Amino acid sequence: MFRATAALPKKGDVDVALKVYHSDEYEERSAREVRALKAVNGPTIARIEDAGSVVIRGNKCPYVMTSFVQGEVLASRLSGGSVTPGVTAGIGRDIALAIGLMWEARTVHRDIKPSNIMLGADGRAVLIDLGIARHLSLDSITTTGVAWGTPGYLSPEQARAVRQLSCASDVFSLGIVLQECLVGQHPTGRRQQLLIKGGPRTATVRADVPGPLADVIDSMVRVKPHFRPSPGVLVQLFTSLL
Amino acid sequence: MSLLAAARYQMAIPEGVTGIDGAIIFPAGVPAPTLLRRKQSTLVKKYPHLARRLLDPQLYLAELNPSRCRASCVNLASYGWFGDSHVEAYDSKKMTQADWRTKSKAKIHSTWTSLAPSGQKAVHTSISVCVATQKALGCEALILPSPLTVDASTDYSAELGWLDEGLRVAAKLAPGIPRLTTIAVSDTCLRGIDPTSNSLLDLILDQVVARNTEGAYVVLEQANEHGYYCSHPNTIGSLLRLTQGLKGAGVNRVVVAFAGVAGLLATCVGADDWCTGWYRGERRLRLADHEDQTGRANPTFYSHGLASEFHLQLDLDRAVEKGFLKRIEDDTQASAGLMKALRANRRVASVPDWAYSQSNVAAAKEHFMTAMARETTKLTASGPSQRLLYAKTWLEGAAKLAADLYTLGGLNPRTELDHQDGWLRAWNALP
Numbered sequence: 001m002f003r004a005t006a007a008l009p010k011k012g013d014v015d016v017a018l019k020v021y022h023s024d025e026y027e028e029r030s031a032r033e034v035r036a037l038k039a040v041n042g043p044t045i046a047r048i049e050d051a052g053s054v055v056i057r058g059n060k061c062p063y064v065m066t067s068f069v070q071g072e073v074l075a076s077r078l079s080g081g082s083v084t085p086g087v088t089a090g091i092g093r094d095i096a097l098a099i100g101l102m103w104e105a106r107t108v109h110r111d112i113k114p115s116n117i118m119l120g121a122d123g124r125a126v127l128i129d130l131g132i133a134r135h136l137s138l139d140s141i142t143t144t145g146v147a148w149g150t151p152g153y154l155s156p157e158q159a160r161a162v163r164q165l166s167c168a169s170d171v172f173s174l175g176i177v178l179q180e181c182l183v184g185q186h187p188t189g190r191r192q193q194l195l196i197k198g199g200p201r202t203a204t205v206r207a208d209v210p211g212p213l214a215d216v217i218d219s220m221v222r223v224k225p226h227f228r229p230s231p232g233v234l235v236q237l238f239t240s241l242l
Numbered sequence: 243m244s245l246l247a248a249a250r251y252q253m254a255i256p257e258g259v260t261g262i263d264g265a266i267i268f269p270a271g272v273p274a275p276t277l278l279r280r281k282q283s284t285l286v287k288k289y290p291h292l293a294r295r296l297l298d299p300q301l302y303l304a305e306l307n308p309s310r311c312r313a314s315c316v317n318l319a320s321y322g323w324f325g326d327s328h329v330e331a332y333d334s335k336k337m338t339q340a341d342w343r344t345k346s347k348a349k350i351h352s353t354w355t356s357l358a359p360s361g362q363k364a365v366h367t368s369i370s371v372c373v374a375t376q377k378a379l380g381c382e383a384l385i386l387p388s389p390l391t392v393d394a395s396t397d398y399s400a401e402l403g404w405l406d407e408g409l410r411v412a413a414k415l416a417p418g419i420p421r422l423t424t425i426a427v428s429d430t431c432l433r434g435i436d437p438t439s440n441s442l443l444d445l446i447l448d449q450v451v452a453r454n455t456e457g458a459y460v461v462l463e464q465a466n467e468h469g470y471y472c473s474h475p476n477t478i479g480s481l482l483r484l485t486q487g488l489k490g491a492g493v494n495r496v497v498v499a500f501a502g503v504a505g506l507l508a509t510c511v512g513a514d515d516w517c518t519g520w521y522r523g524e525r526r527l528r529l530a531d532h533e534d535q536t537g538r539a540n541p542t543f544y545s546h547g548l549a550s551e552f553h554l555q556l557d558l559d560r561a562v563e564k565g566f567l568k569r570i571e572d573d574t575q576a577s578a579g580l581m582k583a584l585r586a587n588r589r590v591a592s593v594p595d596w597a598y599s600q601s602n603v604a605a606a607k608e609h610f611m612t613a614m615a616r617e618t619t620k621l622t623a624s625g626p627s628q629r630l631l632y633a634k635t636w637l638e639g640a641a642k643l644a645a646d647l648y649t650l651g652g653l654n655p656r657t658e659l660d661h662q663d664g665w666l667r668a669w670n671a672l673p
Contacts, residue, residue: 106406162441162445163397163399164448166448166451166452167452168451168452224444224487225451226447226448226450226452226488226490227491
C-alpha cells in the first residue's frame with residue numbers, strides 16, 4: 001500500500017522517512033495524518049517535514065515526509081530477547097510522552113507496537129509511523145465495524161471498533177509493548193481475543209519484574225479505559241522508576 | 243460533600259434551613275437582565291448560600307419548543323450563548339423588565355431556532371460568552387456547556403467538540419478557574435441497556451477522563467417518566483455508574499443535578515455535590531416541564547424512610563390510620579407540628595401549615611430541604627464504607643416500606659412507590 005524509505009530532502013541535510021500512498025483511499029487518511037502531525041512536536045515522536053502529492057504513472061499519490069529516526073527498531077531489538085526493566089521503563093516514559101503530545105492535538109496513534117518504536121542513538125525511544133493516526137474531529141472517516149491497528153496490540157475498545165478512541169487506547173497498546181519488552185515475546189502470542197478482558201498481569205508473563213514497574217504496566221492494560229493512567233501520570237511514574 | 247440549592251428567579255432558600263452550602267443558577271428560570279444587574283455583593287448579602295455559586299449554561303435545552311416554552315426560551319436566549327436564538331437587549335431606559343419579558347415572549351417563537359449553535363465559529367462565540375458570563379458572576383467553577391445526548395449509538399463527537407472548544411476558551415479567558423465538563427444524557431439512551439454494558443457510558447467515561455478536566459457536571463434528562471422520582475433501575479444505575487467511574491478514575495469533583503433525591507444516592511458512590519430544590523422543575527430535567535403553565539403547587543410530606551413523598555389530601559392520613567406512622571415519620575423543625583398532630587391521632591387538615599391547598603407549600607419546602615441537608619451532613623461525616631452501608635440500609639428499608647404501603651391501594655400517583663425497588667436493584671447491581 002505504501003513504502004517508507006530514507007531519502008535526502010531538498011532543503012537541509014536531514015534524513016527523512018517518505019510515505020507515498022498509492023491509492024485514493026488513502027488520500028484522506030494522508031491528509032489527516034498531516035494535520036495531526038503538524039500539531040505535534042516533541043523529542044520522542046517523529047516530526048512532520050513535508051507533505052503533498054506526486055503523480056506516479058498518471059495517478060495522483062499523496063505523500064508524507066517525516067523526520068527519519070536513526071537507530072534500531074524495537075521489534076528488531078526484541079528479536080534478540082528481552083530488555084532490562086530499566087530500559088523498559090525508559091521506553092514507557094518516552095512513548096507515554098509521545099502519546100500525551102499526540103493527545104494534546106486530540107490525536108490517537110492507534111498502532112503502537114514494537115515495529116513503530118525506534119530506539120535512537122541517544123538512548124531515547126521515538127514513536128514513528130503515524131500513518132493511521134486519526135484526527136478525532138474527523139469522525140466521519142472511521143468505518144464502523146472495522147478496527148484499525150495490529151491484532152495483539154489493540155485495546156479492548158479499539159478491537160470493538162469503537163468510533164471514538166482516546167489516548168487511553170494507546171496507553172493500553174503501550175502496556176502490551178512493555179510486557180513484550182520484559183519477556184522478549186508477545187505476552188499472548190498476538191492473540192487479540194485474549195485481551196478482551198484486559199491485558200495479562202505482568203507478574204504472570206515474567207515473575208521477576210520489580211513490583212512497582214509491574215504495577216504501573218498492569219494499570220495500563222486495564223479493560224476500562226478510564227481506569228488507565230493518563231500519559232502525563234505515566235511519564236511521572238516511569239521517570240520515578242528510572 | 244455539599245448540597246447545592248437550585249436558584250432560579252426565586253433564589254431564597256426556605257427560612258430556617260441550614261446546611262445548604264451553595265447554589266446552582268439555572269438561566270432558564272431567570273433572565274439575564276435580572277441576574278446580571280444584581281451586584282455580587284448584594285446577591286450574597288441577600289442570599290448567603292450564593293457565596294458559593296455555579297451557573298449551568300443549560301445548552302442541553304437548545305431544542306425547547308418556543309411556542310410552548312416561551313418563558314424559558316426568552317430567559318435562555320437573553321444570555322447570548324444560544325447562537326442565532328436571540329431576544330432584544332433589555333434597556334432599562336426604555337421599558338421595565340416586565341414589559342421586556344412580555345414583548346420578548348410575544349416574539350420568541352420567531353427568534354428561537356430550537357438548535358444548538360453549530361460550526362466552529364458559532365460554537366466558539368457561544369462558549370466565549372458563556373465562560374465570560376460565569377467569570378463575571380464570580381462562579382467558583384466553570385460549567386462548560388454541552389448539548390443533550392439523545393442517541394445511544396452516537397459517537398459523541400458533537401459533545402466532544404463543545405468540550406474541547408470549552409477547554410480552549412476557558413484556558414484563555416478564565417485561567418485558574420476549575421472547569422466542569424457537562425455530561426447531559428437523556429434516559430432514552432439509558433433505559434434499555436444494562437449500565438454495566440452500556441457502551442455510551444464507556445465512551446463518555448473514557449473521553450471525559452482523558453481530557454483531565456477538574457470535574458464533571460452530570461445531568462440526566464427524564465424524558466420517559468412522569469414522576470418526581472426516576473424509577474428505572476437502568477437510568478439510576480447509569481447515574482451511579484457514571485459517578486462511580488468518574489470518581490474512580492480520579493476526577494476531582496463530580497456534581498449531580500436534576501436527579502432529585504437520587505442525587506443524594508449518588509453521593510454514596512462518590513459525588514461531591516448534588517443539587518435540588520423542592521419544585522418539580524428543580525428536581526428533574528424534562529423538557530416538557532418548561533412549557534408555560536399556570537398551575538400552582540400543592541404541599542407534600544417527604545419521608546426519608548420511604549425515599550418519597552406523601553400526597554396530603556388523603557394518603558398520609560390513610561397510612562397513619564393503618565399504623566405506618568412510626569415507619570414514615572420524619573422530624574424536622576418544619577414538620578414538628580404535623581408529626582405532633584399525627585401522633586395525637588389528628589388529621590393532616592388540622593395543621594394549617596400542612597393543609598392540602600394550592601400554594602400552601604412553605605412548610606413542605608422547608609421540611610424537604612431540611613431533610614436533604616440533614617442527610618447530606620450525615621453522609622459528609624461518614625467514610626466511604628459507611629456511605630455504602632447507609633445507601634443499602636436506606637434503600638432496603640424504603641423498598642420494604644413502599645411494598646407494604648402498596649397494600650393500602652388507591653394511593654394518589656404523587657405518593658410515589660415505584661422507584662424504591664428500582665433504586666435498590668440498581669444499587670445491588672453496582673460492581
